[in-house]
Amino acid sequence: xxxxxxxxxxxxxxxxxxxxxxxxxxxxxxxxxxxxxxxxxxxxxxxxxxxxxxxxxxxxxxxxxxxxxxxxxxxxxxxxxxxxxxxxxxxxxxxxxxxxxxxxxxxxxxxxxxxxxxxxxxxxxxxxxxxxxxxxxxxxxxxxxxxxxxxxxxxxxxxxxxxxxxxxxxxxxxxxxxxxxxxxxxxxxxxxxxxxxxxxxxxxxxxxxxxxxxxxxxxxxxxxxxxxxxxxxxxxxxxxxxxxxxxxxxxxxxxxxxxxxxxxxxxxxxxxxxxxxxxxxxxxxxxxxxxxxxxxxxxxxxxxxxxxxxxxxxxxxxxxxxxxxxxxxxxxxxxxxxx
Numbered sequence: 001x002x003x004x005x006x007x008x009x010x011x012x013x014x015x016x017x018x019x020x021x022x023x024x025x026x027x028x029x030x031x032x033x034x035x036x037x038x039x040x041x042x043x044x045x046x047x048x049x050x051x052x053x054x055x056x057x058x059x060x061x062x063x064x065x066x067x068x069x070x071x072x073x074x075x076x077x078x079x080x081x082x083x084x085x086x087x088x089x090x091x092x093x094x095x096x097x098x099x100x101x102x103x104x105x106x107x108x109x110x111x112x113x114x115x116x117x118x119x120x121x122x123x124x125x126x127x128x129x130x131x132x133x134x135x136x137x138x139x140x141x142x143x144x145x146x147x148x149x150x151x152x153x154x155x156x157x158x159x160x161x162x163x164x165x166x167x168x169x170x171x172x173x174x175x176x177x178x179x180x181x182x183x184x185x186x187x188x189x190x191x192x193x194x195x196x197x198x199x200x201x202x203x204x205x206x207x208x209x210x211x212x213x214x215x216x217x218x219x220x221x222x223x224x225x226x227x228x229x230x231x232x233x234x235x236x237x238x239x240x241x242x243x244x245x246x247x248x249x250x251x252x253x254x255x256x257x258x259x260x261x262x263x264x265x266x267x268x269x270x271x272x273x274x275x276x277x278x279x280x281x282x283x284x285x286x287x288x289x290x291x292x293x294x295x296x297x298x299x300x301x302x303x304x305x306x307x308x309x310x311x312x313x314x315x316x317x318x319x320x321x322x323x324x325x326x327x328x329x330x331x332x333x334x335x336x337x338x339x
């Protein structure tokens with residue numbers, strides 16, 4: 001993993017997303033229309049702020065998972081579009097809240113909304129988007145889908161609080177780290193895939209468990225790569241400032257591995273810098289050096305690949321068609337971002 005974007009790796013995997021966007025063109029257009037329509041409010045700051053972050057784009061990875069899962073189980077429909085929109089609203093709401101909690105300056109390559117409208121507006125508009133998401137879920141008429149996504153929403157919040165409570169803990173076990181990211185990230189991937197499958201109709205229920213397993217493992221792979229990129233990616237790749245996790249004192253997998261493999265002097269370094277009040281300007285560069293020199297970067301990416309492979313293995317019960325292959329390619333895309 002290098003600190004520079006590698007065009008030889010970037011282009012083929014960018015093509016994966018572009019191909020999926022082409023396959024889903026009509027579905028994504030319907031979803032984008034709903035994102036705009038359901039953010040309308042007579043209170044101007046709501047559509048202005050939500051439109052600011054939604055229009056910043058991102059790859060719409062979670063809505064794509066919902067849509068492709070539906071197609072893999074028989075086909076997407078207006079209910080699927082509503083779910084894809086709900087999933088993106090939930091994700092956007094968590095981003096707005098996270099940026100306030102983490103005091104982040106960038107989101108999707110732009111100024112964080114809280115730096116434009118302030119913390120209070122960001123939190124309250126995030127609440128509004130959560131409410132809109134629940135309205136969209138109810139409109140599907142499925143109590144099971146409502147259960148899946150509402151449960152995921154509470155699990156995400158628990159994961160964020162768990163992460164906050166674990167901040168600056170240099171002795172964080174790998175298992176606890178995985179529990180945190182399973183809640184704060186993988187839960188929405190899992191719900192997006194499972195709900196998408198169920199939206200395709202009664203016959204699709206037989207594939208729901210497989211797609212839930214796919215989504216959970218895909219989400220774990222995605223977050224592990226994100227955590228690795230914080231020490232070796234570019235802002236263009238991850239859409240936020242490099243080193244944000246470090247500056248916030250988050251104990252992520254590359255840190256856990258580097259500290260475990262390091263000398264007593266290295267461990268003392270990590271114990272100091274994960275207390276954000278004791279960091280200095282040069283500490284990030286040394287942290288990146290330690291993560292590379294101990295092989296923690298490569299070990300972290302190997303872990304991400306293992307979860308991506310579990311995600312792909314979960315798809316074996318689905319019909320072997322372009323939609324199953326698209327889901328498999330998404331797993332490859334998620335881990336490719338580290339190269």
